[in-house]
Amino acid sequence: xxxxxxxxxxxxxxxxxxxxxxxxxxxxxxxxxxxxxxxxxxxxxxxxxxxxxxxxxxxxxxxxxxxxxxxxxxxxxxxxxxxxxxxxxxxxxxxxxxxxxxxxxxxxxxxxxxxxxxxxxxxxxxxxxxxxxxxxxxxxxxxxxxxxxxxxxxxxxxxxxxxxxxxxxxxxxxxxxxxxxxxxxxxxxxxxxxxxxxxxxxxxxxxxxxxxxxxxxxxxxxxxxxxxxxxxxxxxxxxxxxxxxxxxxxxxxxxxx
Amino acid sequence: xxxxxxxxxxxxxxxxxxxxxxxxxxxxxxxxxxxxxxxxxxxxxxxxxxxxxxxxxxxxxxxxxxxxxxxxxxxxxxxxxxxxxxxxxxxxxxxxxxxxxxxxxxxxxxxxxxxxxxxxxxxxxxxxxxxxxxxxxxxxxxxxxxxxxxxxxxxxxxxxxxxxxxxxxxxxxxxxxxxxxxxxxxxxxxxxxxxxxxxxxxxxxxxxxxxxxxxxxxxxxxxxxxxxxxxxxxxxxxxxxxxxxxxxxxxxxxxxxxxxxxxxx
Numbered sequence: 429x430x431x432x433x434x435x436x437x438x439x440x441x442x443x444x445x446x447x448x449x450x451x452x453x454x455x456x457x458x459x460x461x462x463x464x465x466x467x468x469x470x471x472x473x474x475x476x477x478x479x480x481x482x483x484x485x486x487x488x489x490x491x492x493x494x495x496x497x498x499x500x501x502x503x504x505x506x507x508x509x510x511x512x513x514x515x516x517x518x519x520x521x522x523x524x525x526x527x528x529x530x531x532x533x534x535x536x537x538x539x540x541x542x543x544x545x546x547x548x549x550x551x552x553x554x555x556x557x558x559x560x561x562x563x564x565x566x567x568x569x570x571x572x573x574x575x576x577x578x579x580x581x582x583x584x585x586x587x588x589x590x591x592x593x594x595x596x597x598x599x600x601x602x603x604x605x606x607x608x609x610x611x612x613x614x615x616x617x618x619x620x621x622x623x624x625x626x627x628x629x630x631x632x633x634x635x636x637x638x639x640x641x642x643x644x645x646x647x648x649x650x651x652x653x654x655x656x657x658x659x660x661x662x663x664x665x666x667x668x669x670x671x672x673x674x675x676x677x678x679x680x681x682x683x684x685x
Numbered sequence: 686x687x688x689x690x691x692x693x694x695x696x697x698x699x700x701x702x703x704x705x706x707x708x709x710x711x712x713x714x715x716x717x718x719x720x721x722x723x724x725x726x727x728x729x730x731x732x733x734x735x736x737x738x739x740x741x742x743x744x745x746x747x748x749x750x751x752x753x754x755x756x757x758x759x760x761x762x763x764x765x766x767x768x769x770x771x772x773x774x775x776x777x778x779x780x781x782x783x784x785x786x787x788x789x790x791x792x793x794x795x796x797x798x799x800x801x802x803x804x805x806x807x808x809x810x811x812x813x814x815x816x817x818x819x820x821x822x823x824x825x826x827x828x829x830x831x832x833x834x835x836x837x838x839x840x841x842x843x844x845x846x847x848x849x850x851x852x853x854x855x856x857x858x859x860x861x862x863x864x865x866x867x868x869x870x871x872x873x874x875x876x877x878x879x880x881x882x883x884x885x886x887x888x889x890x891x892x893x894x895x896x897x898x899x900x901x902x903x904x905x906x907x908x909x910x911x912x913x914x915x916x917x918x919x920x921x922x923x924x925x926x927x928x929x930x931x932x933x934x935x936x937x938x939x940x941x942x943x944x945x946x947x948x949x950x
Contacts, residue, residue, distance in 0.1 A: 609903075609925050612929055
């Protein structure tokens with residue numbers, strides 16, 4: 429499908445989704461979110477794609493939502509178009525999703541990055557939730573994903589003050605995996621994705637599911653789910669390949685079967 | 686509206702070198718409210734102006750900078766400094782952005798220390814990338830002498846540049862570190878006689894202005910990153926910067942020039 433607000437480049441086994449509204453610092457309009465959802469749906473179904481990079485390009489990840497579009501809306505307007513609920517498809521993406529964040533990732537932009545599995549940050553990155561300054565709060569997971577990653581007090585600081593954190597602080601907080609020179613961010617995210625694309629896809633999927641489950645359930649449930657996935661993977665060709673390759677001291681080649 | 690605001694900071698561009706000169710010689714270039722604003726503007730402009738490839742910070746007259754204008758502060762005449770909280774706010778809102786800008790702008794910043802650098806004046810000199818001074822110059826952390834603590838980033842800079850022992854002695858004693866001692870410690874890069882200082886700085890700045898711009902910016906970025914990271918993190922960050930640099934036209938041209946020189950031999 430043709431997209432208006434994003435670019436989708438498939439270089440199997442990876443794909444790159446680039447938010448592409450540079451004039452408005454990649455503001456997350458409902459149309460853009462819809463396109464990201466559709467694109468990720470297609471990439472999830474595409475067996476040649478094994479990992480995806482999500483980026484806003486070299487200058488900015490996404491500086492929040494379209495405020496001009498929201499300023500005069502009512503609660504009912506917002507509920508009816510369920511702007512934030514539509515992001516569920518992004519969080520549910522089953523393959524590894526690597527965010528490449530340069531410059532501002534604010535509000536919805538930050539929440540979008542936090543839905544990814546790994547975050548590579550350029551040294552120019554600034555992540556934050558400035559919604560408080562507009563008389564609202566984050567609406568796409570910010571109040572829930574921040575404390576699960578950085579703890580209550582830093583999350584409170586970020587939510588209540590609206591001040592963003594630098595790439596270096598985000599790294600210290602464990603909010604991003606790596607800080608790199610901004611001109612290299614997308615490239616390094618792509619390499620990370622290519623590296624992941626060599627790994628067994630079903631195991632990646634189960635590992636991702638299991639880790640995400642840790643945020644949703646009590647330990648006993650999470651452990652039970654983990655065990656089931658662990659046993660399940662012994663029914664896959666990739667497990668046989670992986671273990672035999674290990675014993676034969678060669679690199680495994682995985683098919684996702 | 687005042688018809689004309691006194692120019693307490695002069696900005697001159699010579700070729701690709703931007704000279705920022707504190708210009709209150711009668712006050713030993715003390716920094717007051719107007720100076721802060723003008724200096725902030727000058728530093729911001731020097732960072733943004735792409736035609737400026739090297740920045741020099743210096744003073745006019747006998748001093749580099751004698752620090753905050755304490756007389757103005759005491760009289761309550763300094764725009765923002767009436768309460769202790771104002772003092773903190775001026776540091777956070779005015780000095781901090783300027784000093785960070787000096788240390789992070791993607792071009793070399795040279796302090797031409799034509800004379801003493803005292804208090805916040807020392808903070809400016811130490812925030813520059815390179816320091817060249819006359820033997821008559823000195824660095825004085827005078828804060829303790831009026832019952833204040835170090836500010837302007839010297840608690841971070843001075844231990845790194847001179848070691849904690851020297852830094853503590855200066856912070857506790859309120860006595861100056863002479864330019865010759867500072868030179869011996871590596872805090873000052875070169876000592877140059879007063880009448881030759883500007884020529885020497887001009888020559889160095891001119892040389893740097895002709896060096897590959899992006900490669901120098903990358904070096905500054907690497908050092909700033911390394912100062913806040915582990916050895917492993919620094920090595921990895923360098924490797925990515927080097928990839929970006931290896932893909933640049935500067936490197937392509939540099940290699941060509943290098944090879945053509947060898948052929949001529």
